[in-house]
Amino acid sequence: MAPVCFGRYAAPFAYKSLMVVLIALLLLGSGAAALANCPSGCSCNDDTLVVVCQESRLDVLPIALNPSIQRLIIRNNKIKTIDSSMQFYAELQHLDLSQNHLVNIPTKSFSYQRKLQELHLNSNKISSVSNSTFQGLNSLTVLNLKRNLLEELTNGVFATLPRLEELNLGQNRISRIEPTAFAGLSALRILYLDDNQLSSVPTTSFSLLGSLAELHVGLNAFSILPDDAFAGLNRLTVLDLNGAGLFNISENAFRGLPGLRSLNLSGNRLSVVPTSQLSGLTRLEELYIGQNDFITLESNSFHGLKNLKLLEIIGAPQLERIEKGAFEDNVNLETVTFIINKKLSVIEDSTLLGLPKLKHVSLRDNAIVSISETVFIGKELKQLDLSDNPIFCDCQLLWLQELLKDKSNFTQIQCAAPEHMKDKYLKLLTADDLGCVHHDTRQQTIICVVVVASVAMLVTLVLILYRYRKNMQEKLKDYKWNKGRKNLEYHKPISTEEDCIVRGIHPSQYPAPPAHSTGLRPIPVTEL
Numbered sequence: 001m002a003p004v005c006f007g008r009y010a011a012p013f014a015y016k017s018l019m020v021v022l023i024a025l026l027l028l029g030s031g032a033a034a035l036a037n038c039p040s041g042c043s044c045n046d047d048t049l050v051v052v053c054q055e056s057r058l059d060v061l062p063i064a065l066n067p068s069i070q071r072l073i074i075r076n077n078k079i080k081t082i083d084s085s086m087q088f089y090a091e092l093q094h095l096d097l098s099q100n101h102l103v104n105i106p107t108k109s110f111s112y113q114r115k116l117q118e119l120h121l122n123s124n125k126i127s128s129v130s131n132s133t134f135q136g137l138n139s140l141t142v143l144n145l146k147r148n149l150l151e152e153l154t155n156g157v158f159a160t161l162p163r164l165e166e167l168n169l170g171q172n173r174i175s176r177i178e179p180t181a182f183a184g185l186s187a188l189r190i191l192y193l194d195d196n197q198l199s200s201v202p203t204t205s206f207s208l209l210g211s212l213a214e215l216h217v218g219l220n221a222f223s224i225l226p227d228d229a230f231a232g233l234n235r236l237t238v239l240d241l242n243g244a245g246l247f248n249i250s251e252n253a254f255r256g257l258p259g260l261r262s263l264n265l266s267g268n269r270l271s272v273v274p275t276s277q278l279s280g281l282t283r284l285e286e287l288y289i290g291q292n293d294f295i296t297l298e299s300n301s302f303h304g305l306k307n308l309k310l311l312e313i314i315g316a317p318q319l320e321r322i323e324k325g326a327f328e329d330n331v332n333l334e335t336v337t338f339i340i341n342k343k344l345s346v347i348e349d350s351t352l353l354g355l356p357k358l359k360h361v362s363l364r365d366n367a368i369v370s371i372s373e374t375v376f377i378g379k380e381l382k383q384l385d386l387s388d389n390p391i392f393c394d395c396q397l398l399w400l401q402e403l404l405k406d407k408s409n410f411t412q413i414q415c416a417a418p419e420h421m422k423d424k425y426l427k428l429l430t431a432d433d434l435g436c437v438h439h440d441t442r443q444q445t446i447i448c449v450v451v452v453a454s455v456a457m458l459v460t461l462v463l464i465l466y467r468y469r470k471n472m473q474e475k476l477k478d479y480k481w482n483k484g485r486k487n488l489e490y491h492k493p494i495s496t497e498e499d500c501i502v503r504g505i506h507p508s509q510y511p512a513p514p515a516h517s518t519g520l521r522p523i524p525v526t527e528l
Ligand SMILES: *[C@@H]1O[C@H](CO)[C@@H](O)[C@H](O)[C@H]1NC(C)=O
Pocket: 131, 132, 156
């Protein structure tokens, strides 16, 4: 039999019972299996109870699928509305109608889906939802309405979703949220409202979300954050305010967020780091604050953030310098990522010193010409990235050259200047290449000590010889007299060859012994 089609207009619900009777009769007559029909372009699995119709050009919901199916995926088709065929699939747990042409959802469309847990309606053209749209979805935990054309959220619109944990309303055109729009969402943990047209934080509406852990509300046009903007969200751990047009944050804007761990403030218009406003967020572990307009990170910029582990500043166009003590209070910092800050050239001495847990430092693509060893203790680091900076390779970077040799997984650094060093890898250069006049100071000290000691010994020897010269002359005469010529062979010089072998140096490396050699061991010059 041909599938029943209700056309583009949803069947009025008056016909519903009639249809149920009709289907029931058909089921009795021909059996469910014969009726179950898999539309072309779909794959229907009666064992797993999954039906997938991707890019099948369906423009209405298929009506004759196995009524026991639990997952129905009709992504990227041309479905325009949700018609009454939906009522046959009361066992559904997962329904994906994303990337279709849905314009509206008739009221009570899902009233039979009491087992549905996930509903994906993202990337459609839905322009409104009402307090009866989601009626019946008692088990729903995930509702995705991202990338639609919603403009407002009316009071009680989600009140029939007591189990909802995640709600995505990102990339819509929402400019108005009524005070009790979020009433009934007592289990909600994650809310996306980013990329909408809100001009102020809907503080009153948010205050009903006592379980909320993550709030993504960036890419709106807030301009300012007033005091207590997020009052009532006592469980919030993640707050994303990126690209929210903020240029002013009031002193107590973040009051009442005792558990906040991650805050994204990047992409705003902050002209100074909001030090005192942030200082109450004592549990904060991650702060993203790039793409703002501040020029310096002053001493103790992140005052009070004792648990901060990660600080990320990417693409701050005005940032020029990081002052000593900027991270004075942030003794738990593990990762700092300051990259693509095109004017950042000065990182003052000992800025990152005294941060015992610091492991990952990325300073890639800034304007750094040189950096002092005293900025941080390089030996504790696991990762260091200073690539893509206009590095001037001279003797001041000898410490870094040595560090790069030791730490094979540090990112390599290419010199930008002076001209004859351009593009050379710092790691491969020598102290001479870097124009260091003397070699390292330890080596110098050893050479000095040896030279001074040798001179002193020589002088002493000469003095002794001079003092006892008469004595020795007499002794020598006696000796010659007594022993005569036959004992002279004991005075044969010790072979230079043997001596060299003992010291592990091949004799050919030595000059031939002078003819009158008297057994003095040659000084192994190479050992100095
Ligand atoms: C749903 O909203 C309408 C107004 O749009 C209102 O009259 C009705 O009482 C609301 N229903 C519930 C259950 O809140």
